[in-house]
Amino acid sequence: MQKNNIEAKTVIQVSNLYKDYQTAAGPFPVLKDVNLRIENGDYVAIMGPSGSGKSTFMNILGCLDKPTKGKYVLDGHAVATMEENAVAGVRNKTIGFVFQGFNLLARSSLLDNVALPLVYSGIEKPERHKRAKVLLEKVGLGKHINSRPNQISGGQQQRVAIARALVNNPRLILADEPTGNLDSVTSEEIMALFGELNQEGITIVLVTHETDIAEHAKRQVRFLDGKIVQDTLTNSHSLNEVL
């Protein structure tokens, strides 16, 4: 993961970002003038009540959705102006996703699940399997590479999802409530894994509404009604209100 050091220092730069959903009753504003900068190697927990726009924001960060207004620069690229194939390339190589519901392919083996992103980067099968195997070992599932997702526990499935997110050596991991479906012991294990990855230099942004989970991050950002209302560093407890 050394390569991250030679890349842009700022991974995410969001300025004056708005997002409206088009509903039958007209435009419905969800994000209202959001500004956020995330440096390389940062570890950010996004918090806030349900419906405050966290997932909407994560989807924009992950290039799955486009803002209605405002600027989003990811790793030096203005995502809004990129064409569809290039955006798919960013999702494939720059970002690793971890979802609340794991989102593994039920019919494929763990090995194939982890190797799947490499299919879309055009990497040959032996290399795909080699890299997937290394990552499954790293997340402690080296013995289960031929199992199906439904044969392992939720915590293990989330580990597989993390291995899949890592397989293309991304700079950034986006995780929307990764521990939402897990018990507290398993959650701690997953958070320890994220901690390790951050130690290795990967930038992590995760959404959670549990304070003890957020404590694992270096920095906590709080959303309320589509706006960032608080941005604090966890360890130093230095308050940095953005009201």
Place this chain on the structure above:
Amino acid sequence: MFSAMLGEAWHAMGANRLRTFLTMLGMVIGVGAVVLMMAIGQGAEASVKRSISAMGSNLFVVLSGPPNVAGARSATGNAPSLNVKDANAIAELDGVAGVAPVTMGKAQIVFGSNNWNTDILGTTPSYLDVRSWYLSSGYAFADSDIRSATRVALIGKTVAQNIFGDDIDPLGKTIRIKQSPFVVLGVLDSKGQSLDGRDQDDTIIVPLTTAQRKLFGNQLPGSVRQIIVQAESDKAMAMTEEGINGLLNQRHNIREGADSDFSVRNLTAIANSAAETTRTMSLLLGAIASVSLLVGGIGIMNIMLVSVTERTREIGIRMAIGARQRDILMQFLLEAIVISIVGCLIGIGIGVGGAVLVSIFTKTEVIVSTNSVLIAFSVAASIGVFFGFYPARKAAKLNPIEALRYQ
């Protein structure tokens, strides 16, 4: 990348075997039907073509009896209105290359302990010329045999098989036709089936006079049932037909406008229209079978649409981890193509197998040509692409967030 996607398509097909099989079945039946129908159609065409070339070229047959009661005529036994003198007169016409008066009947023949019932044809030596019929062994009778009404016979392959078998050489042997002894002079080459499906090799040819006097002894001396006329060329056909009509009307004292007591048929024209009919029939069979291919294609589209809906979430996941729209498009398109191609291969197997069974059980000729297989294959592949494209595009155009949220 491509091989990975092919693997995925295979995998997806295996995930729901029954459904894949049922989807494929439409294709299997469609392709099988096309291959089988084309085999039957082409077989029919080929056997008609062979009958035509075996018939001889530029031929007329002049039948005794009025033209309008064609079919019933010969069976009723009224005296034939044509005779050998008519034939000789026709031979003098411009544009006529050869003439052979023919009288015929059925008779029981015997050799040793073997019996066989066959067609006896009494005619002149020129018959073999106009029909382009050759001998596989022995020699033909001559005009002198006609003059002296000798008891000699040329036998067809089927007759030879049935009364002599494989071991006895028929040449020079004496067979009995209606109790009288005949010496076998020659064995005729095989002609195969006639246009109306008769075995032309199930025939014995004897001198005309012998047939008239010693076998079928008829009322009017010299009368014949039909006269075969060969024109010199294709171009001379029309002129020859006119000439025959004029000549016979005059000889038979038939006034203008009155019914004639003979009819002239252009065998070449009949043969061509028979060929045309089989061609049309084989096209029609192919067209009907193609409809089932179309139905198979619609079945594929239907199932692919269901599959896209069912796998919406999977599509969302793939997009989130970097699949481009064209990757998703290719994935589903490939699946449709694989289903149709595998179905097509099975269908070809079934069609060819069916064709073999048809030829064994109905003894009709069938031809499975490489062309028909290639056509069926490429049509099936195109159907896969055509009917797979819409569902695949629908999948590729899904919004990743909505797809991920789909339950």
